[in-house]
Structures are given as structure tokens and as C-alpha cells.
Amino acid sequence: MSITRILGVGLTLCLAAPAYATGLATCESGPKSGWQATEVLEKQLTEKGWTVRRIKEDGGCYEVYALNESGQRVEAYFHPVTLDPVPTEHDH
Numbered sequence: 001m002s003i004t005r006i007l008g009v010g011l012t013l014c015l016a017a018p019a020y021a022t023g024l025a026t027c028e029s030g031p032k033s034g035w036q037a038t039e040v041l042e043k044q045l046t047e048k049g050w051t052v053r054r055i056k057e058d059g060g061c062y063e064v065y066a067l068n069e070s071g072q073r074v075e076a077y078f079h080p081v082t083l084d085p086v087p088t089e090h091d092h
Helices: 003-016 038-047
Strands: 051-058 060-065 071-080
Touching: 038 051, 038 060
Parallel strands: none
Antiparallel strands: 051 060, 060 071
């Protein structure tokens, strides 16, 4: 098999692979039309003294990478409708 063909097959497999959630948290969040904006969550966390680095969607939740009020790096999950913290398997 030629190197070009091997690379082509590998690229095809990478592109065809679905994106999976990490599985640390899952939210029954309903349609995105009911979600609050990430800016609302960021403002809420900033007011608590957090420095938000990134907010993304994962498992139907908002996944937040930030420094908390103590300056510790955190990865936290929040329900996109209520913005309540969501426990993860690391919390147990």
C-alpha cells in the first residue's frame, strides 16, 4: 500500500470519527434555545473572583476552565439552563 493511500485512509478515519464528550458530566439541558449565554456564566463566575480561561460545551453542559478565587486551576461543569454547578465523577 502506498504512503499516499495510507495517509488518505488515516485522514478519512480521523474526519469520520465523531466528537465525544469526556463523560465527566452530563446535563439534560434540552434545546439550545433555552440555554443561557456563556457570557452570563462568565460574569457570574468573575463576580465570585474567578478568572475564566475558556467555556465550551461538553455532554450538554458548559465546561469551564478557570482559576478560582484562590488562584487554583479548576475544570468545572455548569448546567446551561440554570447555571448551577454539575457534579462530576471526580467529585465523588
